[in-house]
Amino acid sequence: MAIELTLLSRSYCHLCHDMEVALAPLAEEFAATVTVLDVDADPALEARYDEWVPVLLHGETELCRYVLDVAKTREYLAGFR
Template identity: 80%
Template sequence: MTLISRGYCHLCHDMEVAIKPLAEEFGAQVTIVDVDANPDLEARYDELVPVLLHGETELCHYFLDEAKTREYLSGIR
């Protein structure tokens, strides 16, 4: 999974903390990408961060949707 984030965003930090136990449970890797370091990502996700992706699939933004993310991860096992 990819967490589109920015350094000064408290929602981003909250989602990073919230996704860790779920990622561990499913054996998933979470890569954190700074939206401000990539103009294409910034143009696409600027006001939506944090955004949790799996490939091109957007799982949630602003807050972790644990139920949706859990259901999605269960389906790709």
Template identity: 70%
Template sequence: MKPTTRLTLISRRYCHLCQDMEAALAVLAEELDFAVEVLDVDADVALEKRYDELVPVLLHDGRELCHYFLEVSKVRDYLSEIG
């Protein structure tokens, strides 16, 4: 059995775009069988320095897949690429 792909969402609590992306990712994750780890940008100085105004940011192994809005087709294509 292959390990589940884990995507990382850099987010913050009071960000409506972050909440929207997290909700959309939950639906997509169920369909495409991947996990999402949510990290609070404000809880980590290094994350805040790098991603502060870009949140939400979706990453896989340090590679940025999208920010501000979930680009579903881009995420689908990426996941099928790494398959």
């Protein structure tokens, strides 16, 4: 079963970029795909997550925001093996 993660981001957000870079090794380790969505391109996402980005989601489950919690994310993803 493929794991599909969503990273809510902004193009000018250094924390967003940092999370995307930090997430890459975990995504590779767990064969997860990561879709990066720009909250500024979607009014509904912007209204909901405006100041919270970056936010890492698996479906509707929020895994972390602002910085990647590597231990929590790894533990969560390990549950799908």
